[in-house]
Amino acid sequence: MAIVLGPHRYGKAETRLVRVTRDGETHTLTDLNVSIALSGDLAATHLTGDNSGVLPTDTMKNTVYAFAKKHGVGEPEEFALLLARHFLKTQGQVRAARVAIEAYGWDRLGPHSFRRQGGWTRVAEVVAMAERAQVVSGVTGLTLLNSTASEFHGFVRDRYTTLPETTDRILATAVDARWRHLGTEADWAASFDGALHALTNAFVNTYSLSLQQTLFAMGSYALHERPEIAEIRLALPNKHHYLVDLSVFDLTNDNEVFIAGDRPYGLIEGTVTRDDAPPALTEWYL
């Protein structure tokens, strides 16, 4: 038996880039948080501290800023592909380059004036390897609520079950979604907007008997609407809204007054996929 190095990667996380594009009087703003991770033949630095194969993470940061000037940024998927392919191509010891980007939205207030949105964050995650690359897009923090059209009953009851059945409840969640693209070329802006709208519309329009049902409806509809997507993963916290018992105060509460709970919360996670989707290029470790 020996103790050996297993999977490993390294990089610069959370490089904060704001890129202004000045088109005459009218400016455009891109606001990104870029995280880079490289993997490959990096055993030496782990075993002996020999850094001859280690590109400094400081250099990765510099590259983000230099490329933002040299090539512009464009859509986050594009910029992630550009960066990932650069590190793969120029660093022979690297076998996989992962670039993950969070993009913060801003509303235009004037030619050079903006107000930051806060409702949700767009994300993109690219992995580039010798043979091919993989693009994942997504959204986090998209908080949706239906104040009715949600039931929950017919569930398993065991000796620890006290939950009453309900035919009318609030259903609320903060959508965390990632979808894998079939290819590496797309109209990324249209694809993201389309997926976002599909997810939102499916949430709104599904009469829900469980958050699982809503999850599957959201994923299916996104795949149905966006042929460029191979599969989608959703993590949906069930943001519980507890009906307040007002009867002790001689008041009725017909689903009008709720406590918005913090913890605990249900957490429903699932993947919806095309049955002929090609396998993913990589799992967590590159």
Next chain:
Amino acid sequence: MAIVLGPHRYGKAETRLVRVTRDGETHTLTDLNVSIALSGDLAATHLTGDNSGVLPTDTMKNTVYAFAKKHGVGEPEEFALLLARHFLKTQGQVRAARVAIEAYGWDRLGPHSFRRQGGWTRVAEVVAMAERAQVVSGVTGLTLLNSTASEFHGFVRDRYTTLPETTDRILATAVDARWRHLGTEADWAASFDGALHALTNAFVNTYSLSLQQTLFAMGSYALHERPEIAEIRLALPNKHHYLVDLSVFDLTNDNEVFIAGDRPYGLIEGTVTRDDAPPALTEWYL
């Protein structure tokens, strides 16, 4: 010399209330975080644990939910006034009741469907005392950015000053503002919207030589636009965007590529007031 009790107050903080109003098929949603603090003749519980003058904070929470049903919620200023006056009126030992509310905005997606906004939070703080009440409204987390039309020069230089002067920089801040109303009756929704727009417009339209100048412009314009406001306090972090030196990579950077800094940050705080504004009812302690 003796050791004595000084100013004190107590209450229930952060009661999370979601109120659904069902107007036939179309629902309305109000999402609040309510904090209550009472002060008055409360020495006994401090000195001997005699709670005969202490309304439990649990009761305050119950009252929030019961009132939400009984009276509805309306604008946050109204609901805060209602609650504050209730505690003042019904608890003889209470001399001041403070109710602070955060109101989270939701966009409508359908008759009973909503998406939470995230850009900023509306706040209201009411203090009710025997003689009168005071209403403060405000906003937090309103993040604004001008990508030009901001200069900073002509400042003091001492031996620790290394900052270069600039005639073109990004100016960005996350507005934290509170404005005190002259009275306790107003069209609170219109007042808030008007103040928010005044603050935003002044930020956008001020050619800025310092964030202080922008602060005063924002406060003045809000007072100019909204006659119901006596004074306004602004706390404006200077969210620094550092120009990246790309010259080492043979690239120019004409105010295009920036690092969005986290810490440290400038913090500019100030009050703008009418010179005939009546004094505030109360400072921090009730």
Next chain:
Amino acid sequence: MAIVLGPHRYGKAETRLVRVTRDGETHTLTDLNVSIALSGDLAATHLTGDNSGVLPTDTMKNTVYAFAKKHGVGEPEEFALLLARHFLKTQGQVRAARVAIEAYGWDRLGPHSFRRQGGWTRVAEVVAMAERAQVVSGVTGLTLLNSTASEFHGFVRDRYTTLPETTDRILATAVDARWRHLGTEADWAASFDGALHALTNAFVNTYSLSLQQTLFAMGSYALHERPEIAEIRLALPNKHHYLVDLSVFDLTNDNEVFIAGDRPYGLIEGTVTRDDAPPALTEWYL
């Protein structure tokens, strides 16, 4: 009626300083977060953008780092006094300089090795004005819990009161305390340690009929133990632990199984003071 500038201040917030003192092989570590705010004759920059009285906040940051080298850091109160007096002395337009410091503790693991503590944060806030200076010390995030020796009963009951009385409950809080010193010279380390122990011991040893009673006991004991302290302010969230009703599962729960609640929480705030304490130099605004 005119719209005018009211109280105002500005400065650099959250300058993160780590200072290593190398005493041969053995190093000492100081880890601070320094926030500076200056006030005085600063109307011009607000009204016209004339910055001739504005020392850049960037210079304040530089001064923190330069002074850390030149003078060393010592206790946070000392370093805050040093910085505040520097700005007051060298900037004629400044009438009050406020320096607030958070100090993060580290445990020693070896001559040059450390593990960051996380239990609580020590704070110091100094205001320097022409005539004199004021030193406030404090602690935040000190979370204490008694699993018994806490009762709550005999309180006011109104129609919204449903809370049962109890003679045995968990009492838990996260202490946020600030104490004002009588002078500007002290053995700051001993003073802080003494105050911290006094607060902690009073919490532990008080058989509590209300958190207010515990608050007063904590403040009194700190003043009793530390003659250099004029007054102390405490903000004590009542971190509720709800007894779980296990009777439906045919289990008793003799104060053994609790839900640790997040929100809402009680918030008990109060000042304990010497009756001959001189007035504070300044309130919130400098």
Next chain:
Amino acid sequence: MAIVLGPHRYGKAETRLVRVTRDGETHTLTDLNVSIALSGDLAATHLTGDNSGVLPTDTMKNTVYAFAKKHGVGEPEEFALLLARHFLKTQGQVRAARVAIEAYGWDRLGPHSFRRQGGWTRVAEVVAMAERAQVVSGVTGLTLLNSTASEFHGFVRDRYTTLPETTDRILATAVDARWRHLGTEADWAASFDGALHALTNAFVNTYSLSLQQTLFAMGSYALHERPEIAEIRLALPNKHHYLVDLSVFDLTNDNEVFIAGDRPYGLIEGTVTRDDAPPALTEWYL
């Protein structure tokens, strides 16, 4: 081509449990955050809203509290095993049950008095399946710093590299570690303490040429010391401390004054494993 359901799971996240054990006058405190996720034959609820195989997440929460009373809690690994096996055994449709626990440490101040630690959090993650179970232990938020004995040089330089080589720097990280046990029986408390000390000691005692080298030393030493561990994963942010250039103020800075940076940060991730370790029972999805 069809759109189908892929891997999925659901459960109750972040059930906050405080368990007091009353051994006469002396109490013991356990403070946990319990997250449960079940997977198996759960297609029906996704596809049609048929909940006949869905144990409510509310029931999972109840079970946590009931079991805390009935069986006690013990070490987090034990409690997680107990809960996971319960759900696996009693719910025929469940094929894998995952229970993840965060355990918050408290220092004893008296027979029934405690102060919450804050330095790091102990975690345990159990997956139970029909054939066997898997236990992972870990720690998060363990922040360690060496103020010297760290170098970084000999790295790759490309056209975007500006980082100077150094033979003396601060090395600091916040350890996030998970280690998989070979079996499901162990002295969990001793195992955790041993692993924690091994990780800490290896950090302290490794003269570091790269954080990767330190990572491997930490993992190897933990495996060397604890024969019950099969493999360990480490995610080590490189918490950069930037040396301040004080030469412009005519001051030297011999590794004494540093800026503690927030973002970006390096992120070094790796696994250290026994070469004969059996494969893991499961990856992310159960």
